[in-house]
Amino acid sequence: MAQLDIVDVGHAYAPGIEEERWALKPLNLTFESGKTYALVGPSGCGKTTLLNILSGLVRPSQGQVLFDGADVTALPTKARNIAQVFQFPVIYKSMTVYDNLAFPLQCRRWDRARSDAKVRQVAEALDLHDRLAQPARGLTADDKQLISLGRGLVRDDVAAILMDEPLTVIDPQLKQMLRRKIREITEQFRPTVIYVTHDQYEAMSFAQEVLVMKDGRAVQQGTPEQLFEAPSSTYVGYFIGSPAMNFLTVDRDDRNFALGGRTLSVAWDIPHGTTAVEVGIRPEYIKAVTEPGPNTFPGRLRAVSDHGAQRVLEVEVAGQLLRAKTPREEGVPDGDDVLIHLPRAKVLPYADGQLVLQS
Ligand SMILES: Nc1ncnc2c1ncn2[C@@H]1O[C@H](COP(=O)(O)OP(=O)(O)OP(=O)(O)O)[C@@H](O)[C@H]1O
DSSP states (O other): OOOEEEEEEEEOSSTTOOGGGOSEEEEEEEEOTTOEEEEEOSTTSSHHHHHHHHHTSSOOSEEEEEETTEEOTTSOGGGGOEEEEOSSOOOOTTSBHHHHHHHHHHHTTOOHHHHHHHHHHHHHHHTOGGGTTSBGGGSOHHHHHHHHHHHHHTOTTOOEEEEESTTTTSOHHHHHHHHHHHHHHHHHHOOOEEEEESOHHHHHHHOSEEEEEETTEEEEEEOHHHHHHOOSBHHHHHHSSSSOOEEEEOEEETTEEEETTEEEOOSOOOOTTOOSOEEEEOGGGOEEESSOOTTEEEEEEEEEEEETTEEEEEEEETTEEEEEEEEGGGOOOSSSEEEEEOOGGGOEEEETTEEOOOO
């Protein structure tokens, strides 16, 4: 597997338009060998364009694509040695499962014994070992998608596996299972994987590193934990997490903050000269409490909704609506008057939509 670098890569589908309207604004990225990455963002943010630039389907308007340091920008897809998994499984329906998996190795003239061992190893990992003799035609969509993935995994020489919304045609009940399977397999075989999805949950549960995109820009790259704990912008705070991060307007007197006239104690300093500040806090960190104390604020319970094992409480505090996500077993507060606690360490400052912390 290879390290993929994109160096000052940008792309406009219509030549000559101003950079602000490019599908992908010039950017630099490194995808390390053996790691799994998710490109996530709303429709039209440039995920597929970036993936297609890596695969060679799109030649970027500017910049270079490097595979292990070698410039592949001008090379067609075939010459890049990548495996691709698309929204719809691409398999040979008339061939058996075995032959589908063995086909890429036959094309590379692997000897029979080596190819057989590899096909069986991958089939075992994919749980397809008991169906190797079956024609692929009769398999379910999730098994067909596993074959598409398997065809990439059998090849030792593949630089990267690129996946474009691979769970789109999978039944909702099977999605979770297939996602887990893909994750297990990538942990076992450690390919470089770049996975495009518009589903933040899919991205966060699958990838080691998540790249959040907006309007053709990469706005934050980090581990799922980093994106959850410290979104670099309100955009990432809204996009990642369910419900989204809460953002509150607070009263401020220099470095002192207050909410509804009560002190909001915070764990950070903001850079000198920072003007309007709002604070962000994840719903998971807000608790309804019974005893007043530091950083507790009175509110009014407006709604409660069930999210399976968890509940979301909508509480109005100082004229603003906050969402708190609580485990089901914690129950619902008695009455509409509630007290909520905002843990000091989990409150983050944002100015002009960007995280601002004193370095
Ligand atoms: N072949 C094309 N010709 C012209 N414009 C295109 C083409 N492909 C994509 N675009 C435009 O480029 C921008 C980025 O599209 P892209 O498909 O990369 O986004 P995306 O994040 O993958 O979206 P989606 O999730 O809907 O596929 C969009 O404005 C889109 O309309």
